Amino acid sequence: MLSKSRIKYIQSLKLKKFRQKYNNFTVEGDKIAREILTATNCEIEAVFATASWIETNKALLSSHFSKTLTVEQKDLKKISSLSTPNEAFIIAKQLNYSIDTSIVQQDFSLYLDGIQDPGNMGTILRIADWFGIPYVFCSKTCVDIYNTKVIQATMGAFLRVKICTIDFQALQQMVNIPVYGMVLDGSNLYKQSFGEAGILVIGNESKGISSTVKMLISHKVTIPSAKNGGAESLNAGVATGIICAHIRNKS
DSSP: OOOHHHHHHHHTTHHHHHHHTEEEEEEEEEHHHHHHHHHHSEEEEEEOOOOOHHHHTTTTTTTGGGEEOOOOOOHHHHSSSSSOOSSSEEEEEEEOOOOOHHHHSSSEEEESSOOOHHHHHHHHHHHHHTTOEEEEEEETTOTTTSSSSHHHTTTTTTTSSSEEEHHHHHHHHHHOOOEEEEEEEEEEEOOOOOSSSSSEEBBBBBBBEEEEETOOOOOEEOOOOOOOOOOOOOOOHHHHHHHHHHHHHHH
């Protein structure tokens, strides 16, 4: 049975300030729990799961039994962020990635400038994972990648894609490669030439790319709409998927 103090601690991790204070985050659900248990780059602090889930996954839990606590569904409901709690809940240490400039200078990376929607953030990280984008850089104005909704939406992509928070100016000082910004008044994506490496900038859902970052873009690019298209703009995640698919198909 979970103590009141432990429940209070776990519930506090729903807030960014406490995730930063303890350098922890939470994941829940069968698939993502199994994935994080097999990850070699993630330190587990505690596992809370039903007896049946523990029995089914005892091989995965073999090195974490001392950190595993059997709980009932009613206890999972107290700590869960989901409307319908799953069978497993894990607390883990946040990942700390360094920036390998040799990799950044030889491939394409994403720079997310003020992405605020957790679903969009999670989708973009899944897209990066799908297309083998090694780095996703985030401005300080982005939603916290360890937000529970972001983690759930990534479907484990955060374990494979290196995610770093950094000011764009600081990143540009580290690497000397073209910068492509997704804007409405840019050149046609399909007529734009892309080299072997670059930074793809995706702006805020409603405001687009900030003025300070826009000034540093070397190539402004847009996804052309069909002649009979009526939408004013594309969702940030959709736009990211289109440009990543185009670039990987060209290379």
